Amino acid sequence: MVNHMTGELLLMIPGPTIVPSRVVRAMSAPILPHRGKVFSEMYMQQIERLKKVFRTSNDVFILCGSGTAAMEAGLANVVGEGEKVLCLVNGKFSERFKEIADNFRAKAIVLEFEWGKAIDPIKVREAFLEHPDIKAVTMVFNETSTGVRNPVKEIGEIVKNTNAIFIVDTISALAGDEFDTDGWNVDICAAGSQKCFAMPPGLAFISVSKKAWKAIDSTDSITYYLNLKQYKDDKAHAPYTPPVSLIYGLKESLDIIEEEGLEKRNERHRRLATIVRKEAKSMGLEIFPASEEVCSATVTALKVPDGIDPAAIRKTMLDTYGIVIAGGQAHLKKSIIRIGHMGIVGEKEIYATLECLKKTLDALRK
Amino acid sequence: MVNHMTGELLLMIPGPTIVPSRVVRAMSAPILPHRGKVFSEMYMQQIERLKKVFRTSNDVFILCGSGTAAMEAGLANVVGEGEKVLCLVNGKFSERFKEIADNFRAKAIVLEFEWGKAIDPIKVREAFLEHPDIKAVTMVFNETSTGVRNPVKEIGEIVKNTNAIFIVDTISALAGDEFDTDGWNVDICAAGSQKCFAMPPGLAFISVSKKAWKAIDSTDSITYYLNLKQYKDDKAHAPYTPPVSLIYGLKESLDIIEEEGLEKRNERHRRLATIVRKEAKSMGLEIFPASEEVCSATVTALKVPDGIDPAAIRKTMLDTYGIVIAGGQAHLKKSIIRIGHMGIVGEKEIYATLECLKKTLDALRK
Numbered sequence: 001m002v003n004h005m006t007g008e009l010l011l012m013i014p015g016p017t018i019v020p021s022r023v024v025r026a027m028s029a030p031i032l033p034h035r036g037k038v039f040s041e042m043y044m045q046q047i048e049r050l051k052k053v054f055r056t057s058n059d060v061f062i063l064c065g066s067g068t069a070a071m072e073a074g075l076a077n078v079v080g081e082g083e084k085v086l087c088l089v090n091g092k093f094s095e096r097f098k099e100i101a102d103n104f105r106a107k108a109i110v111l112e113f114e115w116g117k118a119i120d121p122i123k124v125r126e127a128f129l130e131h132p133d134i135k136a137v138t139m140v141f142n143e144t145s146t147g148v149r150n151p152v153k154e155i156g157e158i159v160k161n162t163n164a165i166f167i168v169d170t171i172s173a174l175a176g177d178e179f180d181t182d183g184w185n186v187d188i189c190a191a192g193s194q195k196c197f198a199m200p201p202g203l204a205f206i207s208v209s210k211k212a213w214k215a216i217d218s219t220d221s222i223t224y225y226l227n228l229k230q231y232k233d234d235k236a237h238a239p240y241t242p243p244v245s246l247i248y249g250l251k252e253s254l255d256i257i258e259e260e261g262l263e264k265r266n267e268r269h270r271r272l273a274t275i276v277r278k279e280a281k282s283m284g285l286e287i288f289p290a291s292e293e294v295c296s297a298t299v300t301a302l303k304v305p306d307g308i309d310p311a312a313i314r315k316t317m318l319d320t321y322g323i324v325i326a327g328g329q330a331h332l333k334k335s336i337i338r339i340g341h342m343g344i345v346g347e348k349e350i351y352a353t354l355e356c357l358k359k360t361l362d363a364l365r366k
Numbered sequence: 367m368v369n370h371m372t373g374e375l376l377l378m379i380p381g382p383t384i385v386p387s388r389v390v391r392a393m394s395a396p397i398l399p400h401r402g403k404v405f406s407e408m409y410m411q412q413i414e415r416l417k418k419v420f421r422t423s424n425d426v427f428i429l430c431g432s433g434t435a436a437m438e439a440g441l442a443n444v445v446g447e448g449e450k451v452l453c454l455v456n457g458k459f460s461e462r463f464k465e466i467a468d469n470f471r472a473k474a475i476v477l478e479f480e481w482g483k484a485i486d487p488i489k490v491r492e493a494f495l496e497h498p499d500i501k502a503v504t505m506v507f508n509e510t511s512t513g514v515r516n517p518v519k520e521i522g523e524i525v526k527n528t529n530a531i532f533i534v535d536t537i538s539a540l541a542g543d544e545f546d547t548d549g550w551n552v553d554i555c556a557a558g559s560q561k562c563f564a565m566p567p568g569l570a571f572i573s574v575s576k577k578a579w580k581a582i583d584s585t586d587s588i589t590y591y592l593n594l595k596q597y598k599d600d601k602a603h604a605p606y607t608p609p610v611s612l613i614y615g616l617k618e619s620l621d622i623i624e625e626e627g628l629e630k631r632n633e634r635h636r637r638l639a640t641i642v643r644k645e646a647k648s649m650g651l652e653i654f655p656a657s658e659e660v661c662s663a664t665v666t667a668l669k670v671p672d673g674i675d676p677a678a679i680r681k682t683m684l685d686t687y688g689i690v691i692a693g694g695q696a697h698l699k700k701s702i703i704r705i706g707h708m709g710i711v712g713e714k715e716i717y718a719t720l721e722c723l724k725k726t727l728d729a730l731r732k
Contacts, residue, residue, distance in 0.1 A: 008396050016397045016610060024394045027611070030374050031382045031566060033690045064568055065431050066606035069591045076590075104588040194607060200397060202430055202568050202609030222470040222588050224442075225435045240432035241560060243568030243609070244382055245393070324399045 009318075012353045013326040014144045014172055014299035016194035016201050017343035019249075023199055026252035027245045034244055040236045043247060047235075049254045053174060053262060054189060056181035056207050061231040062250070063204040064243045067171035070190035070204035072100050073226035074167045075138060078188065078215045081105045083135040086127050086164070088119045090150070091143035092329045093169060101138075104222060109134070115146050115332065116301075118294040121154040128162055135215070136165040142173035145329045147301030147338060148289045149177070156185035165212050171195055174205075175257055176269040176342045177297040187212040193246065196269070196298060198343030199253045202246045208232075256344070269297040272341040272350050276300045279354045283361060288336050298342040301328070303335060308364050310337050316363065321356040375684075378719045379692040380510045380538055380665035382560035382567050383709030385615075389565055392618035393611040400610055406602045409613060413601075415620045419540060419628060420555060422547035422573050427597040428616070429570040430609045433537035436556035436570035438466050439592040440533045441504060444554065444581045447471045449501040452493050452530070454485045456516070457509035458695045459535060467504075470588060475500070481512050481698065482667075484660040487520040494528055501581070502531040508539035511695045513667030513704060514655045515543070522551035531578050537561055540571075541623055542635040542708045543663040553578040559612065562635070562664060564709035565619045568612045574598075622710070635663040638707040638716050642666045645720045649727060654702050664708040667694070669701060674730050676703050682729060687722040 011018050032039040043062075050060045063069050075097060079085050085106050087098040090113035101108040109131055111123050119139060128134060137159050141152045152168055159166040167188040170179050174189075176196030181189045187209040194201035208216070208228060216228055230239040257265060273295060277287055280302050288301035304310045310327045314337065317323045328336035339357075341350060377384050398405040409428075416426045429435050441463060445451050451472050453464040456479035467474040477493055479485050485505060494500060503525050507518045518534055525532040533554040536545050540555075542562030547555050553575040560567035574582070574594060582594055596605040623631060639661060643653055646668050654667035670676045676693045680703065683689045694702035705723075707716060 009398065011397060011399060013399055016400060016607060019397055019611075028390045028394065031377060031385055031560075032375065033377060033379055034382060034567070036684075036690065065435070065591060066608075068606040069431070072591045100590045103590045103593070192607075194397075194610075200609060200611040201400070201607040202612060224466045224469045225431060225438045225592065227469070240434040241382060241558075241567040242432075243566060243612070245385075245566040246568060246609070318402075324402065 010323045010349060010352065012339050012341065012345070012349065013324050014195070014338060014340035014342065017198050017340065018345065019198055019200055020256060020344050022256065023249045023252045027249040029248050031244050034241055035237060039244065042251065043242070044236060046247065046250050046254060050205055053257065054181045054207050055179065055183065058181065058207045058209045059232065060205060060207045061228065062238065062242065062247070063206060063226065064202065064238070064240070065204050066201060067169070067190060067192035067204050068096065069226055070192065070206045071097060071169055072223065073206055073228055074188040074190050075100050075136065076104055076223045076226065077221045077228045078165045078167070078212060078219060079106045079135050080219050082107055084109055084131055084133055086111065086124070086131070086134045086137045088124065088137065088139040089113065090117060090119055090146065090148060091115055091140065092145035093143060094138070094140040097138035097169070116148060116288050117290045118148055119150045119155065121151060121158060124155050124158050128158065134162065134164045136167055138167045141168055141170040141179060142177060142296050142298060144172040144299055145332070146288060147296045147299050148294050149296045152186065153184040160185040165215050172342065173296070173298050175262070175265065178266050181207055193250065196342045197253050199249050200246065202243050203250060266297070268346070269342065272345065272347070273297045273300060275347070275350055276339055276341060276354065283358050299338055299340045301336050301338045304337055308361070310334065312364055313337055313360055316360040317356060320360070323353055323356055325353070376689045376715060376718065378705050378707065378711070378715065379690050380561070380704055380706035380708065383564050383706065384711065385566055386564055386622060386710050388622065389615045389618045393615040395614050397610050400607055401603055405610065408617065409608070410602055412613065412616050412620060416571055419623065420547045420573050421545065421549065424547065424573045424575045425598065426571060426573045427594065428604065428608065428613070429572060429592065430568065430604070430606070431570050432567060433535070433556060433558035433570050434462065435592055436558065436572045437463060437535055438589065439572055439594060440554040440556050441466050441502065442470050442589045442592065443587045443594045444531045444533070444578060444585060445472045445501050446585050448473055450475055450497055450499055452477065452490070452497070452500045452503045454490065454503065454505040454521070455479065456483060456485055456512065456514060457481055457506065458511035459509060460504070460506040463504035463535070482514060482654050483656045484514055485516045485521065487517060487524060490521050490524050494524065500528065500530045502533055504533045507534055507536040507545060508543060508662050508664060510538040510665055511698070512654060513662045513665050514660050515662045518552065519550040526551040531581050538708065539662070539664050541628070541631065544632050547573055559616065562708045563619050565615050566612065568609050569616060632663070634712070635708065638711065638713070639663045639666060641713070641716050642705055642707060642720065649724050665704055665706045667702050667704045670703055674727070676700065678730055679703055679726055682726040683722060686726070689719055689722055691719070
């Protein structure tokens, strides 16, 4: 039995991920006054460095909150009450955009796709023909709930020729899979600290294009804490006290990302994903997504063999091996497991996980 | 010249405050899966302990965000579009409640009081006679911008006999000054980690009374990330990924608070405030608040002598002594300085600050 509070669990969930000791140490530095010059300069530098990870020349802001805060900020600043939002839904997180839109009384037009399949750009084109007054389009790049990687580039090609603002959640992929904010015409991109950045949870990142600013400036948004206009007014400081120690952690995390190189980092994630799929198949497990082509680089969803309860797999993995993997969400709770391979994990963690998964399945099959 | 990044600045601002090394070490523990049993139990325990600090049997929730997030959560969950909010304003932070109300199109009725004076309960009584349909009353207990402590208890006595929800920001005082959520009839109380709790910024706390829940349940709130209904649904977990390492820090911070004892901790803050006022007067500085009776226990605002720029005082304090004090906000920028004495500071830090302030003033007067 692993002592969870003092032992070192191997976190193979799709976030939060393992935090490198360098980042932990960086976060231990004394608190600086958040309105002082030294902190402000450091803060602005991290924003410039984040832009390189986003591959954008747009504004980027750091929010104190979970990834959901960035999703709400993206949508609630752009779309007013009664305005149309096209929500592309094929999993739990893309569904969340719809819930957010409903909450502040926007008019959500939902295009549903089967969980496990990728979003189909043709349907998006059709939706625009039917609703030329769509104000924003929301989608998730890397659907954490299903392990599906969606065609952001293709949909960006469609949205860029409309008046709609293209809002993408790349929370569980940025800094772990190729993502090109500007090249793919993403107006608002939401990311978070606790996934591929290998930081603790608590920071969310958001990029805002010129096209998005026009929509924001003409929207009388109801949100206060997440109001992007407040962030725009003074870029040298966060409008509300930022989580200082997490910003230190971000600096170290960006050091690590730059040392590895963004492309190499993305390649590593793709390589690990390939290993997971190959080995999982060799032990008789099917991948949940519809095809290899749509599989995520950072999280792999696997179907559980008939007669085995995903909860039992997770329990054995945790209790016997100290390895944490994720289950399915919503209607997938009884049918899949998910292995996160994001952040700083490498081959050794992947092989440890797969070997222990194999032994777990063997034990449960007996 | 102090090296701000590696040296240990003496933070005497009204938040963020110095973080004890015990808390820093606690935050270095490996990340636990946030939906796992071990983390969930630890999380719920901290909520129970927070209730003791709030002195409440109401629900308490932990938000990932700054104190402003808790202020918005308090107001936006309770008051709908067009409904009346009585905003008691005598400083920058009480003004913020009004801005939040305006933002989501509630009808703010503002009772303004001179900055430096306390809120007058008689005016509140009059406002209720004029507007019996007030849905909520907002106020700040410890107005950080002016160093004024407002009569929450007296106003609570008025509000409790109405249908209005009493929303109080005690961000810069809770765990440093006497505050009795239930005894003072506070329906919603907002607090934060980076003030008297002596933690890094990033967590906000909010308590919700039964009376407030009724209002929340009958309000179709537009906020999503800060929607309290989502927190109520599953008290064993935060609805969105919580900042795990900060929760570890909170546990340690609550250990320290319990070891010292809440009452002793409040006494210490009052004692330090008394020393600051006495010594400041002895060096010819006037306190900014209208009287000793309304002075805060956690932050002291002092008038700057004619002909001296507050910015020059702060610069010398920082550059020569490595001590950070705060300036005034809004129209008080040119006329006051503020010394925070909250969290883990004691006599030694207070005397260091006052002695260096004296030398700074002497130097600037030459």
